[in-house]
Amino acid sequence: MFGFKEAGIVGINKRNLDFVLAHNRRKFYPNADSKLKTKEIALSLGLNVPDLFANIRYQYEVKQFEDIVQPYDKFVVKPDRGSGGDGILVIIEKVMAGYKKASGNIMSRQETRYHLQNMLSGMYSLGGHDDTIVIERMVEFDPIFDEIAYQGVPDIRLIVLEGKVLMGMLRLPSKASDGKANLHTGGVGVGIDMDTGITTTAIQRNRYIDVHPETNKPLTGRQIPYWKDMLDMATKMQKASGLGYIGVDIVLDKNKGPMILEINARPGISIQIANQCGLLSRV
Incomplete structure (x- = not known):
């Protein structure tokens, strides 16, 4: 296990004070809090969204x-x-x-x-x-995820701070999460190398795992398609939202490619555990 302090791990309080409050003006919160508003922003940028x-x-x-x-x-x-x-x-x-x-x-x-x-x-x-x-x-996810997704749709969470993508994570649905990719409901999070778009370490309920709990297939060493395109989409959404610090969730449709699912003005911090790296080390 890596050391939290040495890795620059950001806790909830520090996230709220130094990232959310410091970079997000309240008047722009509706752009992230409303999924319908987020769709409008993405479409205005020429980005794909679920119909x-x-x-x-x-x-x-x-x-x-x-x-x-x-x-x-x-x-x-x-x-x-x-x-x-x-x-x-x-x-x-x-x-x-x-x-x-x-x-x-x-x-x-x-x-x-x-x-x-x-x-x-x-x-x-x-x-x-x-x-x-x-x-x-319902997004028809890319077959590249067939081996490591259970029923629902996987997505990629990207953390963006003032035009820079700091960290990424592949989020996978499981039986425990009822087909949703959210980690707090039992979904699986897999860290991503920012340079290559290749998956690294994986967690479920903050415990490290090597294979998907339902499919028993390896989670690491997998290439995320359209990786550079996703990074570009994430920075565009951050700038257009008016918010300085956001999480951008992108899904990969087998027919339409990357699509903006939603953005989050208060993104969770478990992404650091999945990447074995703190946000502070990326700022």
Whole structure:
């Protein structure tokens, strides 16, 4: 195990004071906190994003959900101002009993409506305020990740500070994370060498692992495609957002290539553990 102090590890308090508060003006927070606003920014830059199917803003519209998703076999439902992957539904199939999630569990139509009502009421949102439901196309991830992803869609998290990409991590869904790539829900994080785009060390629940818990395939030594393009996309999003310090999440679609998924004005710090390196050493 590497030494935290020697590696320049940034804790939550230091992140908040020296990175978030020092570089992010509050008036620009909505650009990151709203997934719909982030889509607008990315599209204005000519960057790809997952297709937006619909959004639901009012409780009475929840009863229209089945009609809204009727044309689509697979889709993702998320709170517009959610964080950490909370509340997100990754639906891979519609079945007689309801909707099949990436984990294989079935949500009944009644359970789904209740979940959507909670989403609108702000249960999964920053500050607990009323929210909007975003329904978008499920990304068909690049087959290069077939061996090391479980059901859901992997993404690449890049940390950007004032035009410089400091650190990167491949985030992989697992059975524990219910098909989502978020680390705090049980997803797998894999550090990435910034020069080459090749994966290095991997963690799950802050413990180092060598293989994916479901596929049992090695996680390290894998080349991330479009690596230089992703770095360029991340710096463009940081500058356009008005925020100085952000996390940029990029997904790799097998047909459309890299796509901006969302940005985060308060990115988590586990990326340092996955890379065995602190953010301070990269500044």
